[in-house]
Amino acid sequence: MRRVALGLAAGLLGAACAIAESAGGAGNADWPQWAGPSRNATASAGGLFQGPVELREAWRKPAREGISALTVAAGRLFSLGTEAGFDVAFALDAKTGKELWQVRLGPANANMEFAVTSTPASDGKRVYVLGGACVLRALEAETGKEVWNHDLKAEFNPGPMANGCWTSPLLDGPLLVVQVNGEPDKLVMAFDAATGAVKWAAKGTIRAVRTSPAVADIGGVRQVVVHEGNKEQQGGLYGLRLTDGAQLWSLRFDPVQSFSFDTPLAFDGDRVAAVAWSEVRTVQVKKTGDAWKAELLWSARDIRADNQPFTSHVVAHEGYLYGLGGDLLVCLEAATGKKIWQEKVYTGSLILVDGHLVVLAQGSGLVRVVAATPEGYRAKLRKQVFTPGALSDVPPSFADGRLYLRNAEDLVAFEVVKAAPR
Amino acid sequence: MYMLRWSLTIGFALLLLAGAGPAGAGDTPASDWPGLWGPHRDARVAGPLRAEPGMQLVEAWRRPLGKGYSEVAATAGRGYTMYSDGEVDHLLAFEVASGKEVWRARMAATYRGHGSDDGPISTPVIADGRVFALDPWGVLFAFDAAAGRELWRRDLKADLGAVPPFWGFATSPLPLGKTLVVQAGGAERNNLVALDPATGKTLWASQPAKENGYSSPVSLTLAGTPQVVAATNDKIFGVKPEDGTVLWTLPGIGEPRQSPMPLPGDRLLVMSPDIAALLQVTHKDGVWQAVEVWKKPVFKGTYSPVVFHQGHLFGMNGMYLACVDPVTAEVKWREKIYSASLILVGDYLAVVGERSGSFQLVAATPEGFREALRIPVFTPGARTLTGPMFVDGGFLLRNGEEMVMLRLAPAARQAGAKP
Numbered sequence: 001m002r003r004v005a006l007g008l009a010a011g012l013l014g015a016a017c018a019i020a021e022s023a024g025g026a027g028n029a030d031w032p033q034w035a036g037p038s039r040n041a042t043a044s045a046g047g048l049f050q051g052p053v054e055l056r057e058a059w060r061k062p063a064r065e066g067i068s069a070l071t072v073a074a075g076r077l078f079s080l081g082t083e084a085g086f087d088v089a090f091a092l093d094a095k096t097g098k099e100l101w102q103v104r105l106g107p108a109n110a111n112m113e114f115a116v117t118s119t120p121a122s123d124g125k126r127v128y129v130l131g132g133a134c135v136l137r138a139l140e141a142e143t144g145k146e147v148w149n150h151d152l153k154a155e156f157n158p159g160p161m162a163n164g165c166w167t168s169p170l171l172d173g174p175l176l177v178v179q180v181n182g183e184p185d186k187l188v189m190a191f192d193a194a195t196g197a198v199k200w201a202a203k204g205t206i207r208a209v210r211t212s213p214a215v216a217d218i219g220g221v222r223q224v225v226v227h228e229g230n231k232e233q234q235g236g237l238y239g240l241r242l243t244d245g246a247q248l249w250s251l252r253f254d255p256v257q258s259f260s261f262d263t264p265l266a267f268d269g270d271r272v273a274a275v276a277w278s279e280v281r282t283v284q285v286k287k288t289g290d291a292w293k294a295e296l297l298w299s300a301r302d303i304r305a306d307n308q309p310f311t312s313h314v315v316a317h318e319g320y321l322y323g324l325g326g327d328l329l330v331c332l333e334a335a336t337g338k339k340i341w342q343e344k345v346y347t348g349s350l351i352l353v354d355g356h357l358v359v360l361a362q363g364s365g366l367v368r369v370v371a372a373t374p375e376g377y378r379a380k381l382r383k384q385v386f387t388p389g390a391l392s393d394v395p396p397s398f399a400d401g402r403l404y405l406r407n408a409e410d411l412v413a414f415e416v417v418k419a420a421p422r
Numbered sequence: 423m424y425m426l427r428w429s430l431t432i433g434f435a436l437l438l439l440a441g442a443g444p445a446g447a448g449d450t451p452a453s454d455w456p457g458l459w460g461p462h463r464d465a466r467v468a469g470p471l472r473a474e475p476g477m478q479l480v481e482a483w484r485r486p487l488g489k490g491y492s493e494v495a496a497t498a499g500r501g502y503t504m505y506s507d508g509e510v511d512h513l514l515a516f517e518v519a520s521g522k523e524v525w526r527a528r529m530a531a532t533y534r535g536h537g538s539d540d541g542p543i544s545t546p547v548i549a550d551g552r553v554f555a556l557d558p559w560g561v562l563f564a565f566d567a568a569a570g571r572e573l574w575r576r577d578l579k580a581d582l583g584a585v586p587p588f589w590g591f592a593t594s595p596l597p598l599g600k601t602l603v604v605q606a607g608g609a610e611r612n613n614l615v616a617l618d619p620a621t622g623k624t625l626w627a628s629q630p631a632k633e634n635g636y637s638s639p640v641s642l643t644l645a646g647t648p649q650v651v652a653a654t655n656d657k658i659f660g661v662k663p664e665d666g667t668v669l670w671t672l673p674g675i676g677e678p679r680q681s682p683m684p685l686p687g688d689r690l691l692v693m694s695p696d697i698a699a700l701l702q703v704t705h706k707d708g709v710w711q712a713v714e715v716w717k718k719p720v721f722k723g724t725y726s727p728v729v730f731h732q733g734h735l736f737g738m739n740g741m742y743l744a745c746v747d748p749v750t751a752e753v754k755w756r757e758k759i760y761s762a763s764l765i766l767v768g769d770y771l772a773v774v775g776e777r778s779g780s781f782q783l784v785a786a787t788p789e790g791f792r793e794a795l796r797i798p799v800f801t802p803g804a805r806t807l808t809g810p811m812f813v814d815g816g817f818l819l820r821n822g823e824e825m826v827m828l829r830l831a832p833a834a835r836q837a838g839a840k841p
Contacts, residue, residue: 259588278534301534306539306540307539307805326539326540327804327822345803346801346803346804346805347803347805348803361803362777362803363776363777363778363802363803363804363805364777364801364802364803365802366802366803387760387778388777388778388779388780388802388803389741389759389760389761389762389775389776389777389778389779389780389802390741390760390777391741391760391761391777408740408741408760409758
């Protein structure tokens with residue numbers, strides 16, 4: 001029913017939001033956290049992107065400083081910004097852009113080269129934010145009123161975090177999972193999203209300071225996948241059982257080439273792609289009886305994070321990986337890493353919607369919609385959405401038939417509408 | 423048409439040179455850009471640049487180039503820069519007049535995966551007929567400037583114990599008298615060294631700091647004493663140019679990307695990615711002292727130098743171009759121009775956008791932001807982290823794809839100009 005509404009005029013979209021709101025939870029058409037509903041930068045849109053499409057600007061407003069991405073749940077858009085030295089959480093009406101509330105979280109990290117980076121997560125009732133000197137807060141989605149909080153630095157000994165809390169909380173059902181980096185045995189923690197009660201803490205293998213976790217069903221077990229690579233120690237990847245934080249498997253990467261800010265991408269059931277500064281690695285996770293094993297399948301420089309750390313560089317679709325590396329958008333065969341095609345689009349970020357890549361360029365202000373097909377680069381749409389030169393370090397979000405974009409200047413929403421065939 | 427435009431712009435260039443003012447002191451011709459940040463390593467070139475209304479920029483030539491952040495070092499009509507062809511790093515010698523290759527020397531396999539789009543970061547420098555170039559692996563090469571014959575090489579890491587910076591070696595050597603000063607960055611020894619330009623042999627080594635970084639040493643006079651000043655993550659320091667004796671040190675203010683910028687009145691501006699600080703150096707009763715006058719995020723988030731003109735500082739603060747009073751750190755004005763790198767030519771800031779691909783001339787005045795010229799040069803979205811260079815009366819620009827020479831021309835003769 002909602003899918004039908006999405007294909008119709010903008011007026012009906014409001015009705016769809018109202019339905020979601022009355023249901024009191026994040027719906028299928030939401031983008032409820034960093035990297036979207038399934039933490040894999042992928043959303044469905046009920047065929048909206050099939051055939052010709054246009055982007056119609058719904059609203060645009062000045063953006064606060066910061067590169068926190070845009071979370072959309074139950075008709076509200078949530079994000080963080082930095083204003084006058086403080087981190088601020090704010091909520092907008094996703095349809096109109098009208099600000100519903102803002103909450104001052106605490107002092108921004110003054111030594112941060114990048115303003116606030118963490119992206120909120122929301123189940124529609126509450127929004128979970130990490131900012132303002134590393135305090136994790138649950139706020140009422142409707143009012144911004146605080147429900148609970150944990151001062152991560154005061155409570156869990158996260159040690160030095162050179163540039164504050166970069167990571168974005170992961171919401172999966174009733175659990176909120178955060179890369180707290182608490183020493184010595186609380187690198188990853190899960191909280192009861194409703195109450196803030198600690199559900200489990202995992203020792204982990206590596207402090208994952210700059211990245212955010214993914215969640216996926218691998219080998220029939222729902223698990224949190226943690227990726228980290230930093231300057232000081234090896235990079236690695238490991239899986240924690242979602243229910244209790246038990247470590248299932250882990251893998252270490254080459255110590256030199258592993259610097260990364262990227263969220264791992266779980267795909268094809270039992271594989272994980274981890275993008276580092278210099279290359280992408282794909283890992284096969286195997287379960288034999290109770291024994292888990294992870295091994296490197298292949299790595300390729302075609303997808304890599306150099307030059308644009310805080311964003312989303314890779315998505316998977318029907319046996320292929322699509323990603324950004326250097327100045328190129330590429331399609332790689334997922335099984336082998338073999339390059340199928342490439343196109344120069346310069347650096348940027350991408351998500352997958354309805355079998356289409358939505359690519360936001362970092363510096364030119366262009367957004368492209370490209371069919372995710374191994375048959376070649378097929379741009380369906382190319383639109384100037386931001387001023388060339390202004391940096392776009394935030395990946396797009398897609399929810400309720402709208403594309404939400406943020407750059408250094410603007411927050412903007414576009415209705416995705418079917419265009420008349422040419 | 424090409425020839426016509428060419429001859430006209432040459433004429434204008436000569437006009438510029440004839441008027442070169444006293445700020446272009448020393449023996450460097452104002453037409454040269456001998457290394458990082460120009461003739462005096464302060465990103466300033468003198469001369470009455472008259473970018474009057476109606477004046478336009480003409481593209482004299484454009485040529486493909488590979489990845490790299492290296493500036494061009496140019497003297498006597500020839501330019502030198504480094505780039506990666508995707509597999510190998512090269513030192514390229516070319517004619518400034520045409521952009522045509524004169525010779526090219528293969529350096530080493532491209533240093534991958536450490537930012538800088540994989541290309542070389544350091545800027546070559548020319549002195550006494552030799553070109554010195556440091557690749558990202560930390561191998562310092564000396565070439566015969568005329569023919570490109572390799573004279574010597576030294577591996578800063580293997581020979582001098584340099585700590586490799588995470589993103590690769592970025593520092594640019596500093597020719598000084600009969601030495602070549604290199605911020606090798608050794609933790610225990612050879613933090614700063616002077617080499618014999620003829621042989622590469624170490625003449626002196628100094629240990630004012632323990633860390634390495636991405637900035638380069640500068641030569642200047644503070645409190646009446648010539649010295650070499652440099653910055654690392656842990657220290658900012660001045661040493662004697664003749665033997666490296668440490669004169670003064672001050673704790674660092676974070677990982678420097680830029681060289682310390684000399685200012686009149688025995689002052690220095692130092693920067694990290696997050697903050698800028700103004701230092702005052704004094705020498706009284708035999709005691710050297712360096713103090714922080716202010717430390718404020720008035721300039722940050724940039725690789726661009728901050729330039730000094732008309733008693734004010736002009737530089738980037740993220741996406742803003744800012745004019746700051748160095749005495750008070752007061753921001754006189756700021757204008758959103760997006761990330762960019764700049765130099766000062768005459769009374770104008772020459773600015774190239776990091777992502778916009780555009781080139782601007784902006785009046786360097788505390789009175790307010792005034793743009794004199796703006797033209798598109800590079801593809802929007804492509805990354806340009808190398809600032810403009812002023813060579814032979816023209817603006818030389820490079821990014822990871824191309825190199826372009828722009829010359830000023832009167833508007834009436836603009837016909838046929840591109841783009």
